Amino acid sequence: MAAPLSVEVEFGGGAELLFDGVKKHQVTLPGQEEPWDIRNLLVWITKNLLKERPELFIQGDSVRPGILVLINDADWELLGELDYQLQDQDSVLFISTLHGG
């Protein structure tokens, strides 16, 4: 049983273009049976924030390869990736690396 959570979801490196160009989103995730982890955050984002071309953001139940995920400024690899359990006031940043430099 998870209480509602307030988290900041941010997009950078061009990923924001899939979200109407808006980089920072302050979101309130509703209380629900299952705890909020990155896996179901992605589902929620796809349903509620993503404006176009989901295949550029999501692949299967994870992000498209080439999109970095930082949770509170740390690589999600260190925190369990999709299984990381979100806490109130967490900040999740998605940075796309998929463009010329």
Next chain:
Amino acid sequence: MPAPPCTSCHAARAALRRPRSGQALCGACFCSAFEAEVLHTVLAGRLLPPGAAVAVGASGGKDSTVLAHVLRGLAPRLGISLQLVAVDEGIGGYRDAALAAVRRQAARWELPLTVVAYEDLFGGWTMDAVARSTAGSGRSRSCCTFCGVLRRRALEEGARRVGATHIVTGHNADDMAETVLMNFLRGDAGRLARGGGLGSPGEGGALPRCRPLQFASQKEVVLYAHFRRLDYFSEECVYAPEAFRGHARDLLKRLEAARPSAVLDLVHSAERLALAASARPPRPGACSRCGALASRALCQACALLDGLNRGRPRLAIGKGRRGLDEQATPGTPGDPAQTPTPKAVPTF
């Protein structure tokens, strides 16, 4: 569960794990390690000797932004001077925004900036004009093939104008690995042979070039830019979806997910390749028109422009080149900008 502590400073929480060593580092220690590795690449390869006047190919994008920032920090230690050279390919709606980012960077870093435009160098041919000229050729558009060749030439010209002794570009390990895959997929033995190593020493009068970030993975370049709060331009070129490189990139990303060291391993494999005797490219000579390094009568830039100006844009691409050499008009070696202005061309 919180992140483990940084294995370098033991003070802050780790922000990432380095792909090769698996070492967990905080943002600040990672940035220091990244900078130290770039310094090592430059020193070990003797890429930029003291006194070098270095032209940084600046596009406003993540790689050249990180490259310029890191080199600016290392410049006093290396004893080099830096300038920015940006290329305007004439891609409406894309390049203007990217150039605005470069101008902001030049002002912030207090570095001189020179912009060179295809339109001026190549007889009025902007990439948009090339794209229109190569549209509807039946196969997918090859305008990116033109851009790669012309951009190299434009960068050379820009660097010369500012009196540079060396050119640096921001190619990272992923770029190098993609190029290796592309060359394999196209059976391009010549490029496979030339592509490895630390850059070109500068044959045929061309300025020496190198890629100080070539051992840095793209992921780490982006993370460095994030932790150093660097502002860069992150939109994809409007023509990029049509480029062959996209296929190599998709394959590389999937490979990397399965085996993180695949990117650097590919680059190292290419460095260690030896070509069969029959596959080795001939010694290059000089372009009969502009004098630049060329393996045939015309260098690639002159050959491509020739094709465009004759209304036969595919003339110098792939197997079509065989027909071109017999038709090459000997000209006085000189400025490629002397090619005639584009005329209305039939689309095939």
